[in-house]
Amino acid sequence: MAARLTAFVVVAIVAVTLIAGLIVGAQRDDSDGPVDVIVHNAKVYTADTAGRTAEAVAIRGNQILRVGTDREISRLKRPQTTMIDARGATVLPGFNDTAMDLVAGGAAIERIDLLDAATLDDVEHRVRDWAEANPDQPWVQGRGWHGELFGEGRPTRQLLDRLVPDRPARLLSADGRMAWVNTRALRLAKITRKTAAPAQGTIVHDPRTGEPIGLLEGSAVALVDRLLPPPTAGDRERALRTAVDTAHRHGVTSVQDVADGPEDFAVYASARRTGDLQVRVYAALPVTSDLADAELDRLEVTTRKFPDDPLLKAGAVSVALDSGPALPGAGGPAADPLRFDADTLNRLIRRLDARGWQILTDAATELSARMVLDAYEHAVRSNPDRPGERRHRLDHLNAMADDDLARAGSLRLLASLRPFEWRTAGEGFATPDLSPLARRLLRAKARVVLGSGWPSVPLDPLQVLNAIAGPAVTADPDDDTPRLSLKAAIDAYTAGSAWASFDEQRKGTIAPGMLADLVVLSDDILTTPARLQGAHVEVTIFDGKVVFRRSGRATN
16 A cells, blocks of 8 residues: 555656646746747737737747737847837737738739829829830830819820820729720720720710710720730739738738639749748639539639638638629719629529638628628528538628618628728729728627728728728717727727638737737827827738838847
């Protein structure tokens, strides 16, 4: 008996010693191992469910090692550690934009980018300068103009002929619904005063002469676009690099992208192999019609090539219900017809849902939002054994009737909001106050996520945050309209967006073990939210590496 007791005591002592050794070893790993980057003297907003803040973050490899006070984290500094002094400014998880076309955005910058042109003189200088700098390009292409630049007039072929007299030119409006072309482009497309406009399209004619003025709307844009030289793989790769650099300057480290098709996936896959894919991409394939089963099978082949991965994955389809750039109409969004009737939409959504895809459906108006809710409810009833978790989305949401809010919550839907909206095709964009809608959605237990809509509007998360949370910051004290708080808006652009792509276990918050994607701002927007309006990105960290540093920002 004594021998057994002695043996038991010995085993217990050995076990305790081993456990203590493991604990000490784990602690030693934190304090003695390499620490690559420390961000300190900061107001770190972790974006966790408690909305906690900290002072510093330590990064090892591509993961966050520790989050805590300056004193706690400073103990981890080693000779090789890069120290980033935030100077008291806010540090956030990297922004995750839920609404953009990455390659198209880069291509717009590579060509003539008119998105931030302020005057017609500015437009003319940019067009002329690009044409002179690129004499070997067979077409002069660009994007970003809007009607307000032309005052009481309109873009005409004569004006564009003066800027580009020697070759065809085609400039898309910022919203992608209209094309401004010169005479050479019209002649190549064989568009004359007698040319009939296609369905859902308009060829604008001079009311006096009947001649086309050089402005195409809606599906008529395709009359010229079909003549454009298709982008090469090299063109797409260059556009992707440009887009990634632009994203880094704005603190964007993840994107949810509606790909143009398999070609975009090929570009992403190639960039991942070469190490050039420096943003995390969750790509959705577009669906613009009620597809046959064979066509759905082909989509599934593409998505299966890109399973769950921290850098690049598929798994979503984007259904274009409201007419938009993919199949533009001649009028503004309110006048455009819907692509599907209710029965067709129900059938399509049910079939997509049955295959296990996440579905992103345009729903810009109360009518289309109700149709999408009906379709999602129909899919849930019809597919009780559907594989995987549903996280379907209402994209581009601008309005929802009160009696539909509860349905959105019960279905656990996501609402993707874009605070910058185009008033009508070809005109300037406005900033509707979506903050009350966001609050109503959250109260109904739906989830809210944010995106820019780039390249139709600027890619700048701080502008988006200011548009949706700014009204709460600057609200009149007597205004009792419920609005989205700044922290809730940040959550929607970080943690919420991660949940939207099934990535909440690895990104979207600042916590040990999460991927080290961070953005350091120029100001403390949490303590003084009014500083949001003038804030900018100082440093962007992606996958544990500094990928953007504003000139003059020192590290040691």
